[in-house]
Amino acid sequence: MSAPGDVAARGRVELRGVGKRFRVDGRELTVLDGIDLVIEPGEFVTILGASGCGKSTLLRLLAGLEHPDAGEVRHDGRAIAGTGLERGLVFQEPRLFPWLTVAENVAAALLNAPLDADAKRRAVAGHIAMVGLGGFERAYPHQLSGGMAQRVAIARGLVNRPGLLLLDEPFGALDAFTREQLQDELRALQAREGFTTVLVTHDVEEALYLGDRVVVMSPRPGRIRAVIAVPLGQPRDRADELLGRLHHAARAALRDTLPLAA
Amino acid sequence: MSALPNPAAGPTAGRATGPARRALRGVLPPLLLLAAWQAASTGGLADPRLLPPLERVAAAAWTQLTAGNLRDSLLRDLGGFALGASAGLGLGLLLGLSPLAGRLLRPSFDALKGIAVFAWIPLIAIWFGFGEASKLAFIALAAFTPVVLNVDEGVRGVPAPLREVAAALAWTPWQRLTRLVLPAALPSILTGLQLGLIHAWLATVGAEYFLAKGSGLGGVLIEGRDRFDMAQVLLGVLLLGGVGYALNRLADLAARRLTRWRTA
Numbered sequence: 001m002s003a004p005g006d007v008a009a010r011g012r013v014e015l016r017g018v019g020k021r022f023r024v025d026g027r028e029l030t031v032l033d034g035i036d037l038v039i040e041p042g043e044f045v046t047i048l049g050a051s052g053c054g055k056s057t058l059l060r061l062l063a064g065l066e067h068p069d070a071g072e073v074r075h076d077g078r079a080i081a082g083t084g085l086e087r088g089l090v091f092q093e094p095r096l097f098p099w100l101t102v103a104e105n106v107a108a109a110l111l112n113a114p115l116d117a118d119a120k121r122r123a124v125a126g127h128i129a130m131v132g133l134g135g136f137e138r139a140y141p142h143q144l145s146g147g148m149a150q151r152v153a154i155a156r157g158l159v160n161r162p163g164l165l166l167l168d169e170p171f172g173a174l175d176a177f178t179r180e181q182l183q184d185e186l187r188a189l190q191a192r193e194g195f196t197t198v199l200v201t202h203d204v205e206e207a208l209y210l211g212d213r214v215v216v217m218s219p220r221p222g223r224i225r226a227v228i229a230v231p232l233g234q235p236r237d238r239a240d241e242l243l244g245r246l247h248h249a250a251r252a253a254l255r256d257t258l259p260l261a262a
Numbered sequence: 263m264s265a266l267p268n269p270a271a272g273p274t275a276g277r278a279t280g281p282a283r284r285a286l287r288g289v290l291p292p293l294l295l296l297a298a299w300q301a302a303s304t305g306g307l308a309d310p311r312l313l314p315p316l317e318r319v320a321a322a323a324w325t326q327l328t329a330g331n332l333r334d335s336l337l338r339d340l341g342g343f344a345l346g347a348s349a350g351l352g353l354g355l356l357l358g359l360s361p362l363a364g365r366l367l368r369p370s371f372d373a374l375k376g377i378a379v380f381a382w383i384p385l386i387a388i389w390f391g392f393g394e395a396s397k398l399a400f401i402a403l404a405a406f407t408p409v410v411l412n413v414d415e416g417v418r419g420v421p422a423p424l425r426e427v428a429a430a431l432a433w434t435p436w437q438r439l440t441r442l443v444l445p446a447a448l449p450s451i452l453t454g455l456q457l458g459l460i461h462a463w464l465a466t467v468g469a470e471y472f473l474a475k476g477s478g479l480g481g482v483l484i485e486g487r488d489r490f491d492m493a494q495v496l497l498g499v500l501l502l503g504g505v506g507y508a509l510n511r512l513a514d515l516a517a518r519r520l521t522r523w524r525t526a
Contacts, residue, residue: 063430065426065429065430083429083430083431083432084432085431085432089430091423091426091427093423095423095424095426095427097424097427097441097442097445098523098524099445099446099448099521099523100523108431108441109431111431111433111437111441112431112432112433112434112437140523142523142524156431
């Protein structure tokens with residue numbers, strides 16, 4: 001079911017007419033409206049928007065933590081009915097279990113994986129090494145820096161070798177230096193392993209630097225405002241001229257989305 | 263070259279005296295108090311009938327300990343605690359895990375916990391008689407309340423972000439209980455058990471003092487009072503304090519070992 005190598009063949013995402021409403025103080029609030037988007041296997045898509053534009057809700061729909069009120073969300077052709085190990089999820093905070101060591105936190109994602117104990121051990125060790133934390137297997141979360149803890153969260157998100165990795169502002173709480181370092185590591189990892197990636201961010205530079213395509217969203221109700229393709233390979237130069245030009249386009253699209261009162 | 267001292271041993275051994283010395287400071291006031299007591303009773307400052315010298319307390323200790331009064335109280339305490347804490351764990355888990363049970367039972371429990379535990383003594387005496395059963399019931403009741411409160415609070419306090427992680431990792435309900443809820447609630451559960459242990463010990467002497475006369479430290483106090491033997495009364499007080507302190511320390515150590523991930 002999750003043999004390595006076939007990862008790049010999976011991870012196709014389809015959103016068709018997706019809508020989502022929440023009740024806030026007894027009032028219906030439309031958070032997402034008419035979202036249509038297809039993400040191809042192996043693609044790295046960033047979702048960019050101001051807070052309150054529904055981008056996190058969109059990611060939670062993909063994760064299966066929320067269910068759409070309208071339209072459908074499909075992963076590899078199947079409607080997403082709930083959470084599953086075929087999708088990895090990384091939150092803004094590391095959200096590690098404080099009573100488990102690094103290795104145990106990563107292994108926690110494999111509890112219900114169809115692997116024998118030996119394969120699980122190898123997968124855990126391999127993914128800890130992959131995020132550069134070899135030697136920290138037995139450390140507890142409170143002994144780690146923010147960047148290290150988020151690396152563990154990424155290892156936990158990938159250890160099932162999901163076809164789709166979902167990240168909700170994963171680097172937002174890190175210092176600038178660590179953020180750039182982890183961006184590069186994630187992009188290199190994704191280029192090597194080929195999993196489809198959806199990353200939510202409010203940082204224009206991050207969205208452009210990482211994404212093959214940048215989906216710009218407008219708030220209230222959350223809609224797709226523009227989709228900007230970034231025709232650059234990997235690795236990228238942060239000072240690339242094209243990135244600079246796209247930066248202006250993205251900012252313009254984003255600015256149009258803001259209500260005048262804001 | 264075999265005579266070279268281990269350089270690592272020096273500073274480590276030096277540091278080790280720090281906590282030990284700090285612990286000693288805590289022992290100092292009671293020691294001073296004992297010395298003042300002894301000086302007062304032997305120096306004629308206090309009436310030895312009201313404040314007997316330490317050697318008479320020590321002699322009383324020998325008779326009472328060999329009579330098994332301390333053992334009886336401890337066994338009664340632990341028996342009642344085990345009953346009350348198990349029931350408290352059960353109800354606390356039920357309240358915390360089941361929203362329906364919580365909504366149904368929590369208000370009644372909150373009302374009941376406001377009743378001072380000693381107010382139950384007449385009822386318990388009538389329901390369970392004046393024998394061992396009523397003492398155990400009283401001790402169990404004393405341990406029960408803090409355990410329920412803290413277990414309930416700990417279970418409900420599992421952080422929502424971690425619940426989402428468990429959902430994202432497709433954990434089964436059983437895995438969520440054993441690998442998320444119980445570990446997350448463990449510090450709170452241990453606090454409840456520790457409080458339960460203290461309350462049970464207070465209730466033990468209460469039960470022995472106010473319920474039927476019999477063996478145990480409560481009996482030692484009553485007997486000392488009736489015979490106006492202050493050495494025996496003071497011995498009872500000293501033993502109660504000492505055992506209470508020891509139980510609390512043991513619970514502290516156990517709790518720290520069980521939640522080593524917080525400090526390791």
